[in-house]
Amino acid sequence: MQVITTTQALAAFCKDAANYDFVTVDTEFLRETTYWPKLCLVQAATPERAVIIDPLADDLSLDPFAELLAADHITKVFHAARQDIEIFVKLFGEVPRPLFDTQIAASVCGHGDSVSYDNLVRSVVGEQLDKSSRFTDWSARPLSEKQLTYALADVTHLRNIYAALRTEIDKTRRHSWVEDEMAILASVDTYVTKPEEAWKRLKAKVNRPRDLAALQALAAWRERKAQRNDQPRSRVLKDDALSELATQRPMTPDAFEKLRAVPRGYGRSSAATEIIEVLKTIEALDKTALPKVPEKPRGPSPKGAIGDLLRVLLKAVADKNGVATRIIASSDDIDAIVLDDNADVPALRGWRRKLFGEKALAVKHGRLALAATRKGVVEVPVDLE
Template identity: 70%
Template structure:
C-alpha cells in the first residue's frame, strides 16, 4: 500500500471521505526527544477504503485533511484519542469536530478501564494483531510493507469496533455517559498546557507558602523552556529537582553544589542563573503576596475506613452495571467525597450522581448499609434511629 504523498491525491481522498458518516483515524509519531510530538504518518479509513498519508513527503500539504477534521458532518473515530488530537491541535489550533473515542465507549460497555485497541480487536473482531511493528522508527522512509500493514490495521478494524460499540451504547442507553467523557476530549484546554498552570500537574505537597510559590515559578519556567526549545520537561529539569529547588531555594551557584538532585556543576550554567533570579524574586515576596495554603482538614481520613467503605460501594455499583469503576469515580474523587458532601467532582454530577454519588453520600451518613450475599454486595436501608446510635 503506497502512502499518499501529494496534496492533489490527498484532496481527492478527502473529497471522497467527506461523503461518509464517519472515518476512522490514527497517527504514528515520535516524541522521545521532543516536547511536541513529530507527526510521521496518518491513517484514515472509510467504509470503502483505507489510506496512509505521509506528512513527511516534500510535496504534500495537509490542508485538505485538516478540512476533513473540521467537517462537523463526519464523525472522526479514534481509539485513545488524546495524543492524536494533541497533534492536530498543535498543527491547526483547533480540536477536530465531531470526535468519538472507542476507548471511552468500551469503558462504559464493560470492557474495563482504558481498554487497549488490541484487546478490542481480539474481543470484538476475533482477530489477533501482529504487534511486532509497534516500536519502530516511523520517520524512516520508505515504509516497509510490514509497517504499512500494521499501520492500516489501526483503522480498518476500528470500523468494526466503532459500529459494535455504538450499537451497545445505544442499546444500553448510555449515550449520555459517553458524551460526558467526550466533553473533556472536545475541549482545547485539555491539550494546551499554559506554563502558568504547569505546577498543577505535579503531585507535590508543601507545608510552607514560600515553597509553593517557588514551585509555581519553577514549573512555569521549566514548561516555557521545554516548549521554546522543543525538548521533554525531564530534559530541562526532572520533577525531583524541581521539588528540591523549591524547598532549598539556592541563591548562589555554590549553593547548587549542596543539592542532591542537581547534577554537579549545574550551578554555573545559564539555566541556573535564570533559576537563581527567579528564586530571589520569590524570597523577596512579602507574606501577603504568597499563595494561600489549603486548609488542613480535621476529620475522617480519606484513606481510612470511610473511604474504604465508599470504594467497596463503587466496586459493587461498577460490577452491577458492567462498567469500569474509574469511569464512575476515581480514587481522588472518593477522597473528596469523604471530606466534603458538596465536592466539585464528576461523581456528584449528572448520571454519575444518580448511579453512585447519591448512594455514596447515603452510605457515608448511615442512611444505607452494605451486606454481602451470594449475588454480591447489596445496599440496604438503615433505620434512622439505628444510624444515630
C-alpha cells in the same frame, strides 16, 4: 494499500471521505527527544477505503485533511484519542469535531477500564493483531511493508469496533454517559499546557507559602524553556530537582552543589543563572503576595473506613451496571465525598449522582449498608429510627 504522498492525492481522498458519516483516524509519532510530538504518519479509513498519509513527504500539505477533521457532518473516530488530538491541535489549532473515542465508549459499555486497541480487536472483531512494529522508528524512510500493514490495521478494525460500540450504546441508552466523557477530549484547553499552571502536574508536597510560590515559578520557567527549545521537561530539569530547588532556594552557584537532586556542576550553567533570578524574585515577594498552601483535610480520613466502604460500593455499582469504575468516580472523587457532602466532583453530578453519588452519601451517613453474599456485594437500607 495506498500511501498518500502528494497534496493532490490527499485532497482526492478527503473529497471522497466527505461522502460518509464517519472516518477512523490514527497517527504514528515520536516524542522521546522533543516537547512537541513529531507526526510521522496518519492513517485514515472510510467504510469503503483505507489509506496511509505520509506527512513527511516533500510534496504534501495536510490542509485538505484539516478541512476533513473540521467537517461537522463527519464523526472522527479514534481509539485513546488524547495524544492524536494533541497533535492536530498543535498543527491546526482546533479539536476534530464531532469525535468519538472507542476507548471511552468501551469503558462505558463494560469492556474494562482503559481497554487497549488490540484487546478490543480480539474481543469485538475476533482477530489477533501483530504488534511487533509498535516501537519502530516511524520517522525513517522508506517504511517497510510490515510497518505499513501494522499502521493500517489501527484504522481498518476500528470501523467494526465503532459500529459495535454504537449499537451497544444505543441499546443501553448511555449516550449522555459517553458525551460527558468526550467533553474533556473536545476542549482545546485539554491540550494546551499553560506554563503558569505547569506546577499542578507535580506531585511535590510543600507546606510553606514561599516554597509553593517558588515551585510555581520554577515549573513555569521549565515549561517555557522546554516549549521554546522543543525538549522534554526532564531534559531541562527533573521533577525532584524542581522540588528541591523550591524548598532550598540556592542563591549562588556554589549553593547548587549542596543539592542532591541537581547534577554536579549545574550551578555554573546558564540555566542555573536563570533559576537564581527566578528565586530572587520569589524571595522579594511580600508575604501578602504569596499563594495560600491548601489546608489539610479535616474530618474523617479519605483513606479510612468510610473511603474503603465507598470504594467497595463503587466496585459493586460498576459491576452491576457493566461499566468501568473510572467512568463513574475517580479515587479523588471518593476522597472528596468523604470530606464534603457537597463536593464539586463529577460523581455528585448528573447521571453519576443518580447511579452512585446518592448511594455513596447514604453509606457515609449510615443510611445504607453493604453486605457480602454469594452473588456479590448487595445494598441493604438501614432504618435509623
